[in-house]
Amino acid sequence: MDTTELIESARKVLDGNWNGKYTIPSATLYPHQWSWDSCFIAIGNSYFNSDRAMNELEYLFDAQWKNGMIPHIVFNEKEKTYFPSAEFYEITRSQNAPRHIGTSGMTQPPVHAIACFYIYHNNNDKARSKEFLTRVYPNLLNFHRYLMTERDPEKSGLVTIFHPWESGRDDSPVWDDALSRISIMELPIFKRLDVIAVDGAIDTIPSDEEYDKFIYLIELMKLYNYDEKIMYDKFPFKIKDVSFSSILYVANKVLLRIANLIGEDSHQISEWISRTEQNFHKFFFPPSESISDVSDGLFYDYDLVIKDRIIKRTVSSLSPIYSGLISNQEAEVVIKWISNADFCAEYDTVASTDENESYFKPLTYWRGPIWINTNWALWLGLLRYGDNERAERIRKGVLKLVLNQGFREYYDPTTGLGLGGKNFSWTAALVIDMLMMKSVPF
Numbered sequence: 001m002d003t004t005e006l007i008e009s010a011r012k013v014l015d016g017n018w019n020g021k022y023t024i025p026s027a028t029l030y031p032h033q034w035s036w037d038s039c040f041i042a043i044g045n046s047y048f049n050s051d052r053a054m055n056e057l058e059y060l061f062d063a064q065w066k067n068g069m070i071p072h073i074v075f076n077e078k079e080k081t082y083f084p085s086a087e088f089y090e091i092t093r094s095q096n097a098p099r100h101i102g103t104s105g106m107t108q109p110p111v112h113a114i115a116c117f118y119i120y121h122n123n124n125d126k127a128r129s130k131e132f133l134t135r136v137y138p139n140l141l142n143f144h145r146y147l148m149t150e151r152d153p154e155k156s157g158l159v160t161i162f163h164p165w166e167s168g169r170d171d172s173p174v175w176d177d178a179l180s181r182i183s184i185m186e187l188p189i190f191k192r193l194d195v196i197a198v199d200g201a202i203d204t205i206p207s208d209e210e211y212d213k214f215i216y217l218i219e220l221m222k223l224y225n226y227d228e229k230i231m232y233d234k235f236p237f238k239i240k241d242v243s244f245s246s247i248l249y250v251a252n253k254v255l256l257r258i259a260n261l262i263g264e265d266s267h268q269i270s271e272w273i274s275r276t277e278q279n280f281h282k283f284f285f286p287p288s289e290s291i292s293d294v295s296d297g298l299f300y301d302y303d304l305v306i307k308d309r310i311i312k313r314t315v316s317s318l319s320p321i322y323s324g325l326i327s328n329q330e331a332e333v334v335i336k337w338i339s340n341a342d343f344c345a346e347y348d349t350v351a352s353t354d355e356n357e358s359y360f361k362p363l364t365y366w367r368g369p370i371w372i373n374t375n376w377a378l379w380l381g382l383l384r385y386g387d388n389e390r391a392e393r394i395r396k397g398v399l400k401l402v403l404n405q406g407f408r409e410y411y412d413p414t415t416g417l418g419l420g421g422k423n424f425s426w427t428a429a430l431v432i433d434m435l436m437m438k439s440v441p442f
């Protein structure tokens with residue numbers, strides 16, 4: 001298959017998953033709109049189908065909460081094959097929740113400003129795409145303000161997540177210790193539908209014990225009426241996430257460009273950016289004189305409950321290279337990790353967890369498999385730091401996986417086997433970007 005054919009087949013995946021309002025991640029597993037999926041999808045569509053990319057994001061923004069939170073799922077009422085459902089979330093417990101549509105009560109990483117800028121960058125009709133930026137700017141600003149206030153009362157410029165699902169890396173071993181410290185008081189009766197959806201591939205999905213904790217955390221959010229102030233005080237799961245914060249840093253820089261483009265005051269955004277710059281290392285980078293076995297040059301999530309870093313080697317530890325806020329020397333160390341056999345097996349792509357660690361599981365989602373969105377971010381990070389050769393190896397590795405196995409949700413790093421959802425939208429969309437991007441847009 002040549003490049004044109006590959007782009008064509010990626011477009012077919014996006015067309016097939018488009019339902020007239022948004023693009024579902026994958027028909028077999030995810031029948032609703034997911035927040036960061038829609039952003040990746042809009043990046044792919046920005047090359048051919050600007051209108052659809054704009055509509056997709058505006059549909060999502062229409063479900064934004066009054067406090068600025070963009071929910072991680074916008075539900076399609078007719079679809080009943082996914083749990084937890086809109087009814088389960090009971091979002092009307094919050095004054096901030098929309099009343100016209102069902103959503104989840106949590107958020108996901110802020111790729112939105114980045115996606116909106118792609119739409120502007122790839123559209124020849126600059127007047128029209130500038131109108132789009134002007135229209136969505138308040139949504140983007142309010143979302144970033146929400147993350148910088150309700151999710152960061154410390155004013156650190158780093159985001160606190162209340163649930164593993166907010167990271168987008170749901171089943172990562174990073175959450176294990178925090179989840180194991182939580183005792184479940186009471187759980188409603190529920191039925192896991194992912195077990196049915198994966199059709200017997202049980203070792204690809206979280207254990208029941210872990211899943212119960214996921215649901216229990218939603219029960220607690222409901223108990224506290226999704227009130228961030230109460231949750232900040234009482235919640236048993238509060239983690240400052242490296243990857244989420246790295247994405248927000250890039251998104252703030254892009255938002256600043258958007259503000260300048262459309263003539264908005266960017267003072268507040270500059271302040272947010274410098275907060276992140278001042279605190280990123282303080283929270284996420286263990287000082288070299290601390291514990292010798294973690295002075296490995298990697299970045300680690302910070303658990304606010306136990307006030308300590310979570311030393312688990314996962315792709316999140318590599319994500320600061322995407323942010324551009326680490327020094328060239330620090331980036332060199334991260335690149336060594338990206339390139340060595342711990343993370344990067346035969347396929348030249350980066351696994352979600354260090355393959356030499358006990359918590360590495362090649363088939364279980366976010367515990368080992370290769371994901372295309374994280375590899376896409378590392379590819380951009382490598383280009384940013386000038387390692388074009390390694391960036392190209394990752395790009396080629398991604399294309400090889402897709403050519404061999406199709407646009408799958410994730411891939412086994414030991415065999416290259418495609419796993420999870422088939423015709424997975426963000427895999428198709430980001431492959432389009434990896435094939436069509438001429439220069440990094442920002």
Ligand code: 2M8
Pocket residue numbers: 025030034035036037072165167168169170
């Ligand atoms: C996965 O997460 C959802 C919950 O949000 C799930 O497991 O049901 C994650 O991979 C997440 O990053 C992604 O946005 C979602 C839809 O693709 O699936």
